[in-house]
Amino acid sequence: MINFPIKKTAQFVPINKQVTNSKARLGMLFEEMINASNQFYLAKGIAVIHKKPTPVKIVKVDYPSRQHARIVEAYYTVPSTTDYNGIYRGKYIDFEAKETSSTTSFSLRNIHEHQVRHLADITLQGGIGFLLVHFTSKQETYLLPYSILKEYWEGAKHGERKSIPYQVFVTRCTSVKHGFQPQVEYIKAIDEIYF
Amino acid sequence: MINFPIKKTAQFVPINKQVTNSKARLGMLFEEMINASNQFYLAKGIAVIHKKPTPVKIVKVDYPSRQHARIVEAYYTVPSTTDYNGIYRGKYIDFEAKETSSTTSFSLRNIHEHQVRHLADITLQGGIGFLLVHFTSKQETYLLPYSILKEYWEGAKHGERKSIPYQVFVTRCTSVKHGFQPQVEYIKAIDEIYF
Numbered sequence: 001m002i003n004f005p006i007k008k009t010a011q012f013v014p015i016n017k018q019v020t021n022s023k024a025r026l027g028m029l030f031e032e033m034i035n036a037s038n039q040f041y042l043a044k045g046i047a048v049i050h051k052k053p054t055p056v057k058i059v060k061v062d063y064p065s066r067q068h069a070r071i072v073e074a075y076y077t078v079p080s081t082t083d084y085n086g087i088y089r090g091k092y093i094d095f096e097a098k099e100t101s102s103t104t105s106f107s108l109r110n111i112h113e114h115q116v117r118h119l120a121d122i123t124l125q126g127g128i129g130f131l132l133v134h135f136t137s138k139q140e141t142y143l144l145p146y147s148i149l150k151e152y153w154e155g156a157k158h159g160e161r162k163s164i165p166y167q168v169f170v171t172r173c174t175s176v177k178h179g180f181q182p183q184v185e186y187i188k189a190i191d192e193i194y195f
Numbered sequence: 196m197i198n199f200p201i202k203k204t205a206q207f208v209p210i211n212k213q214v215t216n217s218k219a220r221l222g223m224l225f226e227e228m229i230n231a232s233n234q235f236y237l238a239k240g241i242a243v244i245h246k247k248p249t250p251v252k253i254v255k256v257d258y259p260s261r262q263h264a265r266i267v268e269a270y271y272t273v274p275s276t277t278d279y280n281g282i283y284r285g286k287y288i289d290f291e292a293k294e295t296s297s298t299t300s301f302s303l304r305n306i307h308e309h310q311v312r313h314l315a316d317i318t319l320q321g322g323i324g325f326l327l328v329h330f331t332s333k334q335e336t337y338l339l340p341y342s343i344l345k346e347y348w349e350g351a352k353h354g355e356r357k358s359i360p361y362q363v364f365v366t367r368c369t370s371v372k373h374g375f376q377p378q379v380e381y382i383k384a385i386d387e388i389y390f
Contacts, residue, residue, distance in 0.1 A: 048316045050276050055248035056266065071251065071269040081245050085280060087289075090321030092282040121243045126285030 030099045030134045030184075034084070037182035041088075047187055049086030049093055055079050081118045082129075088187060089195065092127035094119065095186075099134035105163040106133050106144075108156050116153050119146045128194050132176065132186055133169065141176040142169040143189040225294045225329045225336075225379075229279070232377035236283075242382055244281030244288055250274050276313045277324075283382060284390065287322035289314065290381075294329035300358035301328050301339075303351050311348050314341045323389050327371065327381055328364065336371040337364040338384040 031051070041047040060073035082096040096119075098110045111131070119129035129146040148168070156162045174189040226246070236242040255268035277291040291314075293305045306326070314324035324341040343363070351357045369384040 042316065045316075045319065048313070048320050048322075053248040053250040053274075054253070056251050056253070056269070058249070058251070058269075069271055071271070072267060074251070074253075074266040074269055076264055076266070079248075087287040087317055087320040087322045090287070092285070092287040094282075118243070121237065121240075122282055124240065125243050125282040127243075127282045 030097060030136075031083075033178075033183040034097050034132070034186075037184045037186070038084075038086075040182040041187060047086060047088035047093070049084055049088065051084050052079070052081070078112060078114075080114055082115055088128075088190065091194070092122065092125070093190070094122045094127055094129045095132055097132045097134070099136050101136050103135065103137050103166065105165050106135075106169070107163045108153060109162065111149075111153075116149065120150070128190065132184070133173075135166065135169075139178070140169075141178065141184060141186075142173040143176055143186060143193065144169065144173050145193060148172055225292060225331075226278075228373075228378040229292050229327065229381075232379045232381065233279075233281075235377040236382060242281060242283035242288070244279055244283065246279050247274070247276070273307060273309075275309055277310055283323075283385065286389070287317065287320070288385070289317045289322055289324045290327055292327045292329070294331050296331050297358075298330065298332050298361065300356075300360050301330075301364070302358045303348060304357065306344075306348075311344065315345070318342075323385065327379070328368075330361065330364075334373070335364075336373065336379060336381075337368040338371055338381060338388065339364065339368050340388060343367060 035051055038047075038049045038051070041049060055077045056074045057077045058071050058074045060071070062070045062072050064070055082094055084097065085092070085094040087093060096111065096115055098106070100106050100110065122129050123146050131144040131146075131149060132141060133144050134141045144164070148164075152161075152164045152168075174192050176189045177185040179185055230246055233242075233244045233246070236244060250272045251269045252272045253266050253269045255266070257265045257267050259265055277289055279292065280287070280289040282288060291306065291310055293301070295301050295305065317324050318341050326339040326341075326344055327336060328339050329336045339359070343359075347356075347359045347363075369387050371384045372380040374380055
């Protein structure tokens, strides 16, 4: 009986929508861990890094009362940058957090072309850009520097594989420890690579 | 007859809502000028600065088709940071754009406490934080460095005036030129103050 409401919902949801929803839930968990870590870094005066709001195109707004505006029609839009940015040790930090259920590789389909371009732009300006990639089944997270992402992104454009092998993360990227506070110790990984 | 639809809408809108809407429209214009300037700076490889999406709390989403999600209930939420951030000459840049129809002062009510705290946080980390204040009736824009904002913000807390006089902008802040491209030349003002 406990599962009844969930099952009831599920039977009205198309199959590919279920996948999306479950992916979204997993995504939310990793995202929440990063957000909590950012709060910790902020409270300790270590770094100021925030998640950008989800980009939404607002079409229609109602005013049920003078004080409150209710958005009644809006749509998700494709983000033009990455999800996270901020400052650490005087440096501009910019990254996207992604997770994959694959145990063998990270598909480049997880990233948008303009997000890669954005990371290129900020790297050119002297910023630190990367991806945090979480392998859910292994419970492992890696910091993938833009330089390595770029290598595989350009390779894929020239007909090479459209994913980054898990072994590349193990051998060439920096492992991000999971802890109690912060939950995702990615600042330590930044220290190792960029300072 | 041309104005009829506008008038019709107006008569159903409470007076203070009209003010809000007209302020929102003015705000949008200055915001659009900054966004266009940012596109110019980006295209020229001068700076990478983006506006963050409007923060919205999404409550209910419908799926009219498999491909499209339609948000049918959402609310505006108070932003926890400023509207704009990015990188210029290797430095982290962070600012809020505000405009006022006043000719004599800029009211501190235009800013949230946590936005001031955010500017304090990023300044501590070595970032460049400020407000771009546009006096609509004068068509003048000024870069108000966090240091001066802080002075008046703390003064207001201790019972002093809750606004910054226009003369302070003229005498102590840096004027931001308006041009064709970029429309708001705030990078030049950053150069003058911070480099």
